[in-house]
Amino acid sequence: MKYTLPQASAQTILNILKDTIPLPKLVKAGADPYQTLIVTIISQNTTDINTERAFEKLSRRFKITPEVLSNAETTEIENCIRIGGLYKSKTRAIQTASKIILEQFGGSLHQILGSLPVEDARKILMKMPGIGPKTADVVLLFSLDKPTIPVDTHVNRVSKRLGLAMPKDGYEEVRLSLQTIFQPKDYALVHLLLIGHGRKTCKAQKPQCKICPLIIICPSIGGLS
Numbered sequence: 169m170k171y172t173l174p175q176a177s178a179q180t181i182l183n184i185l186k187d188t189i190p191l192p193k194l195v196k197a198g199a200d201p202y203q204t205l206i207v208t209i210i211s212q213n214t215t216d217i218n219t220e221r222a223f224e225k226l227s228r229r230f231k232i233t234p235e236v237l238s239n240a241e242t243t244e245i246e247n248c249i250r251i252g253g254l255y256k257s258k259t260r261a262i263q264t265a266s267k268i269i270l271e272q273f274g275g276s277l278h279q280i281l282g283s284l285p286v287e288d289a290r291k292i293l294m295k296m297p298g299i300g301p302k303t304a305d306v307v308l309l310f311s312l313d314k315p316t317i318p319v320d321t322h323v324n325r326v327s328k329r330l331g332l333a334m335p336k337d338g339y340e341e342v343r344l345s346l347q348t349i350f351q352p353k354d355y356a357l358v359h360l361l362l363i364g365h366g367r368k369t370c371k372a373q374k375p376q377c378k379i380c381p382l383i384i385i386c387p388s389i390g391g392l393s
């Protein structure tokens with residue numbers, strides 16, 4: 169068996185978290201996939217606030233299109249997104265992806281990926297330098313309405329503590345476990361709620377089990393992983 173909690177408990181987890189976790193605003197469902205890609209690249213290893221500031225600065229300086237960003241001065245993009253850290257490698261990823269989207273996809277991610285099955289679309293995105301599985305899954309889920317669950321550090325940790333994935337599972341195993349347990353219509357909610365719960369209560373170092381709304385069904389009180 170791939171996971172330890174029965175599906176009824178998984179649904180209970182979702183219902184409890186829906187009542188207790190405010191959803192973040194940054195990733196908007198239905199946003200343009202190219203813009204989501206740029207936001208998600210900027211968001212790697214930084215906070216939501218810094219991501220928002222960096223993207224706002226970039227948007228004030230440039231129109232966010234593959235044509236404009238692939239031809240922009242590299243140092244100008246770097247200066248705009250500097251606050252988010254790793255700005256040189258992120259700028260490189262932004263400009264390389266923009267060039268590929270412009271030259272190979274006619275400038276539109278939607279056009280090239282929109283009609284493809286999710287796993288084929290993932291492979292195309294992940295071939296681009298600097299685009300890993302989490303970035304690809306965020307774009308596919310939130311901007312192209314594809315059935316996938318991005319697994320960030322919070323989703324990974326909380327899933328394992330709650331018995332939704334096995335302790336040694338890697339990215340793909342956690343993603344596929346969650347996708348087996350939950351219904352596709354809930355994938356975005358599952359991603360956002362597990363992140364919110366990981367930030368607010370089920371923290372990496374000191375999980376707040378005494379005040380956790382999931383304490384009665386959690387198999388890892390005290391945080392075993």
Ligand code: SF4
Nearest residue numbers: 370375377380386391
């Ligand atoms: S009881 Fe503790 S380990 Fe379990 S989900 Fe809540 S905070 Fe995390």
